[in-house]
Amino acid sequence: MKSCFRVLLVLFFLASTAFCDQTFPKPDWKELPDPVASPYAEQGGEVCVYIGPSPKSLNYYLENSSIAAHVFSGLYESLLSMSSRNLEYEPHLASKWSISDDKKTFTFWIDKRAKWSDGKPVTAQDVKWTFDAIMNPANKTGVHKVSLSRFESPEVLDDHTIRFTAKEVHWKNLLSIGTFDILPKHAYENLDFNKINFELPVVSGPYEIGELTENVSLTLERRRDWWNNDAVNVQGVNNFDTIRLRFYGESENAFEAFKKGLIDIIGVNTARTWVKETEGQQFADNWIIKQKIQNYRPVGFQGFAMNMRRPPFDDVSVRKAMAHLINREKMNAAIMYNQYFLHKSYFEDLYSPDNPCPNQPYDFNKDKARKLLADSGWKVNPKTGFLEKNGKPLTVKFLTRDSTAERFLAIYEQDLKDVGIQMVIDKKDWAAWMKDMDDFNYEITWAAWGAALFKDPEGMWASSEADRPSGNNITGFKNAKVDELIEMQKSIFSVEERHEICRKIDQLVYEQCPYVLLWNIDYTRLLYWNKFGTPDTVLTKYGDDSSAESYWWLDPYSVADLKDAMEQKLPLPPKPLSVVFDEVFVDPVMDKPKN
Incomplete structure (x- = not known):
């Protein structure tokens, strides 16, 4: 689940007047591998993470919370995605797009390979229905109406082509229409949108909902039939077969569960936990890794x-x-x-x-x-x-x-x-x-x-x-x-x-x-059991601890080493306490390897 890209898509936009009156991607555009993803990543296994308290809805359009956004990002997709290399737009559900001279007309051509989990194609009608559902005054879609209100209802040109017309020029227009998540019209059009909360059976993204136990956990299961599985830029990403999201009303209870091994990865939000409660054999012998990650995540x-x-x-x-x-x-x-x-x-x-x-x-x-x-x-x-x-x-x-x-x-x-x-x-x-x-x-x-x-x-x-x-x-x-x-x-x-x-x-x-x-603080405090493979940067350039779900993998050798170390009360090799993105990142395409 590329949940870190939710951050990119919701928050970032590389504006340029050069985008006008052009069609994207350019004819010489080619897919490049994700520069953070490791070529050594393996698929399989389960990761368990603490996500927060049990949400009242998984429908991000109805619940304006990071928890719902986190789940939604693995289930549904937008017309465009954004490169973790340079924050430029890339094709996603749309294979190409164009912007008019006056910066007010945006046309998208949907990739004909894109399919819903029930096998039906993703169409322009799905895009229009989702837009109209968000903008429907009867639907409690709150803040999501803000940026889309700058557009007329989109025009379906054919099954795979849709056109948006903006009411005003705005630097954020392409971001707004290119990155809202598209829902399946055929699955939801006859339902009360305000009651679409936990039943989300038809998806287009790399994960689908598995088990939901109220106030306990939710599992997301990797889709082996995801239409985009073979794309170059997702190799080494979405590695876990199962992502288990554990719910706790109190972060202190989640930390206690983590120390017992019931949670694999946890971001630390309290200084007392970070400074005073990361002691004992689990930490001293590196069964649990403690790392401070400094990247380009903006400070709120x-x-x-x-x-x-x-x-x-x-x-x-x-x-x-x-x-x-x-x-x-x-x-x-x-x-x-x-x-x-x-x-x-x-x-x-x-x-x-x-x-x-x-x-x-x-x-x-x-x-x-x-x-x-x-x-x-x-x-x-x-x-x-x-x-x-x-x-x-x-x-x-x-x-x-x-x-x-x-x-x-x-x-x-x-x-x-x-x-x-x-x-x-x-x-x-x-x-x-x-x-x-x-x-x-x-x-x-x-x-x-x-x-x-x-x-x-x-x-x-x-x-x-x-x-x-x-x-x-x-x-x-x-x-x-x-x-x-x-x-x-x-x-x-x-x-x-x-x-x-x-x-x-x-x-x-x-x-x-x-x-x-x-x-x-301007860094991420991270604790995790020492059984994972990670990129050199640990997290993505702009991501928080949630990017681990997308870029880490369960390493069988590390799993075995951790098991032996705990049984024999032996230490494991340490990992760096502090990781600075710029000090370890090498773009395999754009950079020459460092000596």
């Missing part, structure tokens, strides 16, 4: 999202006070072993030492918080010790879904209480949390976001997205100046010019403080 952001649609967070002074009341330095030192950098931007990777971020951090300062609150009319009731305004106390309800947050919230709660703010913790499971988020039924919550190499600020920061259910603008952010800048960047094909506009947007958003920004 995380923070406490505040619902600006309702009091008290409709007041920017209250939001800024909340930011001044979190002791990030203390939390980083006391709980996270100083493993993280502290956020001061929503677009961290758009800044550098040569182009530093001008945003001034919201420092931990109770006096500043008190002044902001007082200026906004909040006064301490001497009888209760809590702030009040118009006879109502300043009480905030924190919606959480993970017990690992409790250590941080305990510190935050005490500092809020010290200035007169009462915080109530409302803990729910993943499904209930997602429903509340979709319905904007929350006051403040912890949210983490991935990032794009090339930024599109519309979905998260446009006023038009503030009231879209299941969208990304979860805080309800609205700002006229930001809207103007978002409109401005739509027709700009220069990446650098767009990034400069995003830096301006970042500074405007930062001033309005929709999130209490927290912290992050």
Whole structure:
């Protein structure tokens, strides 16, 4: 399952005005092997990974979550894919495509070899039906409507040719229509789209659903009859016969299962686990490998999202006070072993030492918080010790879904209480949390976001997205100046010019403080049992730990060595603790081997 390409397809677009009035691929185009995939990879076996809590749906169009996206990426395919070598578009369901002079008409020719798992051909009617289903107002497809709304409903020219017409020129247009997943019309057209959740029997991708045990696990089974199995650029990829995705509501429970051997690979999201709980014979003798992977994965952001649609967070002074009341330095030192950098931007990777971020951090300062609150009319009731305004106390309800947050919230709660703010913790499971988020039924919550190499600020920061259910603008952010800048960047094909506009947007958003920004890292922390073959780079250029499912393989010699080592209590040879992509990557086609 090339789940890392979900990241590429959803997030990246290499814009170029040279693409206009041309047909792709060029006549001299030829397939090249994937530069990350190992020629030594073997197919077969099973890998078990922790994916997160049990989802409420596997239909990515209905559940806007990384879990659903992860599963969907193995089941369904898009018209185009993207090269892991240079981020240029490659044929996928479409064998070729063209773009008109005015950059508004896009025509795709579907590969006549492409077939659904039931043997029926993939057709232009499937593409049109999927587009129309996403755009149907009755369907709860949320954020997926955003980019496709820039197009008219596509025109079917024949069974294998479809044409899209854009309402406006936008640098993201080809990405939008080239990379949304196509569903089989004949399998789903007579169903209620909003009820297509776990039954996904007809697929076109390299994997299909095997067993689903609610709240326990899901298996994906490799399709030996996948129509694209013989393509040059998928050799050494999609190696596991079975991918078992284990569900745990708490990451701590998943880590305990990992140490018992119930999970093979796990990404580590907590510093305490990484620093203090990777000790003992399993780690010392290299039965379990611990690696820090540095590649080009863009840096997102995380923070406490505040619902600006309702009091008290409709007041920017209250939001800024909340930011001044979190002791990030203390939390980083006391709980996270100083493993993280502290956020001061929503677009961290758009800044550098040569182009530093001008945003001034919201420092931990109770006096500043008190002044902001007082200026906004909040006064301490001497009888209760809590702030009040118009006879109502300043009480905030924190919606959480993970017990690992409790250590941080305990510190935050005490500092809020010290200035007169009462915080109530409302803990729910993943499904209930997602429903509340979709319905904007929350006051403040912890949210983490991935990032794009090339930024599109519309979905998260446009006023038009503030009231879209299941969208990304979860805080309800609205700002006229930001809207103007978002409109401005739509027709700009220069990446650098767009990034400069995003830096301006970042500074405007930062001033309005929709999130209490927290912290992050710029690498991937990975643990795995020492029984796999991996590429030299371990992960892909832009991928996270999920790319292991696509590029690793079960190595029979390593499996035997691990079994013997554990039985005889012997060490295995170590692997590098740190892997830097650029230091080990060699493109077998474009680069000469290093001496």
